[in-house]
Amino acid sequence: MSFFSGSLAAIAAIGLLTVATPSKAGELKVGGNGPIIVKQVKLALNGVNDGCPDEIALIARVETSGPGNVDIRYRKAGGGASNVITVQATKTQNGKYVAKHVQPFTVDKATNTKYMVEAGAKVSPWVPVVKSCGLAGGPDEIAQPKQVHKAQLAIKGPTTTVCPNQATISGWVFTNYAGPVQVMIARKGQGVGQPTTIEAKPAASGQFIASFSRTLPIVTAIDAEYRLLVSGGSGVVSNWVPLKASCAIGGGPDNLGG
Structure with a gap:
C-alpha cells in the first residue's frame, strides 16, 4: 500500500499548485539549474471537513x-x-524562489497522526491530522464513542501573606473528540461547585484538550485541597491540589466557599 491514497480532485481548488512526478528513491537532492540552497520548508493542511471519507491535502x-x-x-x-x-523552484511576485507541491489523500476512518516534509537538510514542523469521523465510511457503521482520557488541575497561590489576595486555578481535560465538556471543582470535605462547560479543541500534539483558567479571591487564611471532576467522564477526576494562604496581614470573610 502506498504512503498516500486518494484522488487528485482536491488539486482543482488549490489553483496554481500542482502535483509533481515522483523521482527515483534515494538521497534528497537540490539543484538542476545551478547550485541552490534550501532556506525554509513549510507544510500546511487543506480541506479538512466533517465526516468521512474526507479528501484533504x-x-x-x-x-x-x-x-x-x-x-x-x-x-x-x-x-x-x-x-x-x-x-521546481521558480521566482514569485515578491522576488523569492519557491517550490510548491500538493499531496492529496483520502481519510476514510478515525485518524490521529501527523506529517512533515523534508527538502535537502531542512525539515518542516510536524502538522497534525486528527479526525474522529463519526459515522466513518457509511451509515451502517457505529459512531466512535466519546471518551474522556484524563483531567488535570493546577493552582497558583498568592506569593505574599497580604490579604485580600488571589489564586489562579487552571484545568485541562483530555478527550478523543472535539466538543463541549462539563466540569466541576470540588473542595475536599465540602461540596462541589456549579458545573462549567468548556470546549475540547484539537491540540498540536494530536490530542483534543479542553482548558480553562480563572482567579479565586482570597480574603482570609485558607488551607484546603481541590480537584476537578468531569461530568459524563465515567468517573474521571484530577489529582487533589492544595491551596494555602496565611493572610498574616489583612483579612476578611472566606468567600472561596465549596
Whole structure:
C-alpha cells in the first residue's frame, strides 16, 4: 500500500499548485539549474471537513536561494515515508524562489497522526491530522464513542501573606473528540461547585484538550485541597491540589466557599 491514497480532485481548488512526478528513491537532492540552497520548508493542511471519507491535502512550500529542482519527501509519524518527489523552484511576485507541491489523500476512518516534509537538510514542523469521523465510511457503521482520557488541575497561590489576595486555578481535560465538556471543582470535605462547560479543541500534539483558567479571591487564611471532576467522564477526576494562604496581614470573610 502506498504512503498516500486518494484522488487528485482536491488539486482543482488549490489553483496554481500542482502535483509533481515522483523521482527515483534515494538521497534528497537540490539543484538542476545551478547550485541552490534550501532556506525554509513549510507544510500546511487543506480541506479538512466533517465526516468521512474526507479528501484533504498536504501543501509543501520550499523557499530556495534561486531557481532549480528540489527533491522533497513526506514523512508520517511512526515511520511511514513517501517516494522522493522532484519539484521546481521558480521566482514569485515578491522576488523569492519557491517550490510548491500538493499531496492529496483520502481519510476514510478515525485518524490521529501527523506529517512533515523534508527538502535537502531542512525539515518542516510536524502538522497534525486528527479526525474522529463519526459515522466513518457509511451509515451502517457505529459512531466512535466519546471518551474522556484524563483531567488535570493546577493552582497558583498568592506569593505574599497580604490579604485580600488571589489564586489562579487552571484545568485541562483530555478527550478523543472535539466538543463541549462539563466540569466541576470540588473542595475536599465540602461540596462541589456549579458545573462549567468548556470546549475540547484539537491540540498540536494530536490530542483534543479542553482548558480553562480563572482567579479565586482570597480574603482570609485558607488551607484546603481541590480537584476537578468531569461530568459524563465515567468517573474521571484530577489529582487533589492544595491551596494555602496565611493572610498574616489583612483579612476578611472566606468567600472561596465549596
